[in-house]
Amino acid sequence: MSLDTVVEDIRDEARARAEEIRSEGEERAEEIVSEAERDAEDIREEAEREAERTIQQEREQKLSSAKLEAKQERLDARRGIIEDVRDDVEAEVAAIDGDERAELTRTLLDAAAGEFEGADTVTVHGRDDDEELLSTVLEEYDGFDLGEPIECLGGVAVESEESRVRVDNTFDSVLEDVWDDNRREISARLFEE
Structure with a gap:
C-alpha cells in the first residue's frame, strides 16, 4: 500500500465521518427545530387558552356588574314608584x-x-x-x-x-x-x- 492510498483511505474515512457527523447534526438540528416548533405551538395554545380564560372572566365580571347595576336601577325605580304611590295615598288621606x-x-x-x-x-x-x-x-x-x-x-x-x-x-x-x-x-x- 502506498502512502497515497493510505492518505486517500484516511480522507475517505474522514469524509464518511464528516458526512455522518453532518447528517447527525442535521438530524439533531431538525429534532431541535421540531421540538422548538412543538414548544412554540404549546406556548401559543396555552397563551390562547389563558387569553380566552381572561376574556371569559372579564365578560362574566362585566355581565355580573351589568346585572347588578340593572337590578339596582330596577330596585330604585320600584322604590320611586312605591314612594309615588305612598305620596298619592297620603294626599288622598289628607283630602x-x-x-x-x-x-x-x-x-x-x-x-x-x-x-x-x-x-x-x-x-x-x-x-x-x-x-x-x-x-x-x-x-x-x-x-x-x-x-x-x-x-x-x-x-x-x-x-x-x-x-x-x-x-x-x-x-x-x-x-x-x-x-x-x-x-x-x-x-x-x-x-x-
Whole structure:
C-alpha cells in the first residue's frame, strides 16, 4: 500500500465521518427545530387558552356588574314608584273631608281617650286645618283641650302632663302602621310578583 492510498483511505474515512457527523447534526438540528416548533405551538395554545380564560372572566365580571347595576336601577325605580304611590295615598288621606273625616277623628280620639282615664287635663293636637272640627268633637270630652296644631295628615295626638303619656293617633301613624304591615303585598300588587 502506498502512502497515497493510505492518505486517500484516511480522507475517505474522514469524509464518511464528516458526512455522518453532518447528517447527525442535521438530524439533531431538525429534532431541535421540531421540538422548538412543538414548544412554540404549546406556548401559543396555552397563551390562547389563558387569553380566552381572561376574556371569559372579564365578560362574566362585566355581565355580573351589568346585572347588578340593572337590578339596582330596577330596585330604585320600584322604590320611586312605591314612594309615588305612598305620596298619592297620603294626599288622598289628607283630602278626606266632611262626615268621613269627623268620624275618623272621633274614632281615633276615642281610642286614645282610654289611655287618659282619670286625668284632669288632656291636650289634643291635630292638623291646623282641622281646628274647627277638633273644637266641635272636643265638646263631647270633659277635661280635653285643644292644643297647638301639629304637622300631620289628620287625626289626633293626645297627651297629658299628669301621666306623661302621649298617644299618636294621627292619620300619619295609622297609615305608617298599615303601610308597614302591607308593604310586601303592596309591592306584589304593584309589580305583579
